[in-house]
Amino acid sequence: MKIFNSILVLIALSTISQLVAQENCMYEYDPAQTSLEWTAFKFTEKTGVKGKFDSIKVVGKQKDKSKFGAVKSIQFQIDSSSVNSGVPDRDGKIKKFFFGSVKGNKKISGSFSDITDGESGTAKLNLKFGSAKIIVPVNFVWKENVLEVVGTVDVVGLGLQSGLSKLNAECNDLHKGSDGLSKLWPTVDVKVISTVKKICK
Numbered sequence: 001m002k003i004f005n006s007i008l009v010l011i012a013l014s015t016i017s018q019l020v021a022q023e024n025c026m027y028e029y030d031p032a033q034t035s036l037e038w039t040a041f042k043f044t045e046k047t048g049v050k051g052k053f054d055s056i057k058v059v060g061k062q063k064d065k066s067k068f069g070a071v072k073s074i075q076f077q078i079d080s081s082s083v084n085s086g087v088p089d090r091d092g093k094i095k096k097f098f099f100g101s102v103k104g105n106k107k108i109s110g111s112f113s114d115i116t117d118g119e120s121g122t123a124k125l126n127l128k129f130g131s132a133k134i135i136v137p138v139n140f141v142w143k144e145n146v147l148e149v150v151g152t153v154d155v156v157g158l159g160l161q162s163g164l165s166k167l168n169a170e171c172n173d174l175h176k177g178s179d180g181l182s183k184l185w186p187t188v189d190v191k192v193i194s195t196v197k198k199i200c201k
Helices: 002-022 067-072 088-101 161-170
Strands: 025-042 047-053 056-059 075-079 107-113 120-129 132-143 146-154 187-200
Touching: 025 056, 025 067, 067 187, 088 161, 120 146
Parallel strands: none
Antiparallel strands: 025 047, 025 187, 056 075, 075 107, 107 120, 120 132, 132 146, 146 187
């Protein structure tokens, strides 16, 4: 009987050891699996125009024992010249008249703070463009190892009021809705989707 019990204890210890070994994993941010999509709005009826940025550079801690830690301290830079709406002529105008209205570095930098714990919650997106800084409330949700972050950016707060006016003037007829009025909205919806890699030894 004692021998049988000893065998059971050994089996249990072996099982626990295997489980602990299986949990020796690290989570890593994967830039190749990250996208930043945006939706701008034109016309009085607020029709969406979708696009993305092709160049996003990330710095900061990108590995952690938890998926939350792997993204918590991330800081990023977006090259505004990498804007991609799928229409080259429109992209050229966005670069020249919109982002081009701000002198100096054309990088949009950002980081997250006040991130709530859990699989879903809220955070603050801290953005900087030129000398302008804004804080954008965002919502996030984890779907296993995929993180989705959504929020709405007021481009006026980023010092782009002049750029908004110049772009709307350049595309005046293209921004006329059914009422005949030309309008380009100052708010842009953003959505970040990122997959965190799980690496186990």
